[in-house]
Amino acid sequence: MSKSSVQSLFFPIGRWFALGALLAWPSVAHAWVETTLKSDNVWLEVDSSGMAKVRHEMLVRVRGGPLKEFVVDGVDADASPLPDASLVRAKSGAGAGHPIPLVPELDGTVLRLVINAKKGVSRGTFLFRFTYETNLANLGGISDRGGHAELQWTGPRFDQGLDSAKLVLSLPRAASAPSIPAANGADGRNEGVFLAQLRRSSERDTLEIVRPHVARGETVTWRAKVDPELFGFAPAVAPTPTPHLRSGVSRRAAMGEPSWRRLGALGASALVLAVMLWVKGRSVAVAAEQRGASARPLVRLPLWARALIGAWLAFAGGAVALELQLPALGAGLAVLYLLLASHLEPRLHPRLRGPGEWARQDPACLAQKSSIRSPGAWLDMGRWQGFLFFFAQAAGLLGLARIRFAVSPYEGIICGMGIALLLPIFCTGRATELPTEPGAGGLGLLRKCWQRVEGSEEVEAELLGRVSEAGAVPDELRIRLSPQRVHNGFQGIELAVENQMNGVGRVPLPVIILRVREGSACHQVLSKRLAWARGRTSEQRACLLRPALPDVESTIELLGRILDLVQDETSAGSGPRAVGAARSASRPQSASNSSMSAGSSSSQVNPASA
Incomplete structure (x- = not known):
């Protein structure tokens, strides 16, 4: 075998061997981690000397991992972390697991929270809790504003911003309750909208302040107006008017007295x-x-x-x-x-x-x-x-x-x-x-229908009214139609109005009453199509029909269909078209569905009973 043949055989093997050695060489693993801050709730407990204890509860969502540390940028310059920092999975009950200790490492105003776990944390939502002490008086966070003292504290900076941030300020109880300054103060500052809610007890005043939105990279300065005597300043000579609070607490309620x-x-x-x-x-x-x-x-x-x-x-x-x-x-x-x-x-x-x-x-x-x-x-x-x-x-x-x-x-x-x-x-x-006046129910509907059928050449229309022996005014009105060419036994078509109650009140609804003689040719033609009940006499049969829609057009269309059915086949009139009727589907209903005695009130009268 020649030298070139040996080289061509072993050279690819050597390349793969070298690549495997490089992959096997130990190196530090770099993993992809993404954190999203969901909320930050801060409790600021201040005493009369200006010393403050700041406690954060940050809800952080972790993707990828493992996460070894969490960095908070913008803590107080003199912050002194307390050794109670921990994190826990944001779940209720046993799903939260045991708290994992955090080791705080302070570098100027940057606080690193090192997770004291071998593998850190991966994928999930976690609640970070940590506390540190600071002296607001030494940092210039407490000042005398002439008549009141102003307490201010600046929170951390968040690169991703927040939908809302909350600060709970706890102070020793004083003569006047703490409040938040106006959105546009006398010094021209406009630091956004803050919402506040006050709770007073016998020992402490608690002012809960909410900032609805924090922009990316913004640092929020929280301010509160407090009693000047709380921090040793001279009291106000005269009470100053309380500014408008952008909060859920009224001015007088914040001062503890009614308005x-x-x-x-x-x-x-x-x-x-x-x-x-x-x-x-x-x-x-x-x-x-x-x-x-x-x-x-x-x-x-x-x-x-x-x-x-x-x-x-x-x-x-x-x-x-x-x-x-x-x-x-x-x-x-x-x-x-x-x-x-x-x-x-x-x-x-x-x-x-x-x-x-x-x-x-x-x-x-x-x-x-x-x-x-x-x-x-x-x-x-x-x-x-x-x-x-x-x-x-x-x-x-x-x-x-x-x-x-x-x-x-x-x-x-x-x-x-x-x-x-x-x-x-x-x-x-x-x-x-309210019930309608006797004889006045549905007059508008009857008037419009009368205008459509009046003057027809094929159908005779007349307006009927029921007049009782005790009065001269009709207590019910109807329109009776009499076609010229009909089957034997046809006794009449009447258009009446019945008032029914619905969600908007009493509404007049049209109803058509068809009357025939039992056993007649007209009855036999219609018996398979309609349901009948006893009429005014033992020989009469009546049927109630209601249009699909309780309007004039649907009523006229239904009248046209009925006239088509009762018309004698040997006649060649145009009775149905004389009242402007068109073919329209309608569901017949039996007169027994709404039968009532003839002595009923006119507002509830059954048209088939008269």
């Missing part, structure tokens, strides 16, 4: 509500009595009691929510008010109509208006007066809510929710829920 101006406004609003409740209840009772019904308040108490108790509940709910900062209790009182102020559908008192006769009526009576004027139009959302009055009050409350929101978002929301107190007054006990 008499706010309570006065709540009291005046409660008196207005009491008057509105009384007027509403009285109007509903009178209107129901005019229509032969009785009002039904949801809570059956005397009217004066409902007005007074409802006003007291509204006042107490507002005072509890605004002064005592108990929104849940305030909402509960508001719910009781809503129940007390609501009305159910009036209860009808059926009246016997007595015997009567059907007679032709002048079509001009279809244009008559109701002679009954129901009171309470300004407190009825279904009438234009009440519609305008409601939206005027709602606009006023929304304007007040916007003004108060600039001072306190909590107060602004409470003011806006006051609109709910108007809903039972304007949206229950409406005129549309």
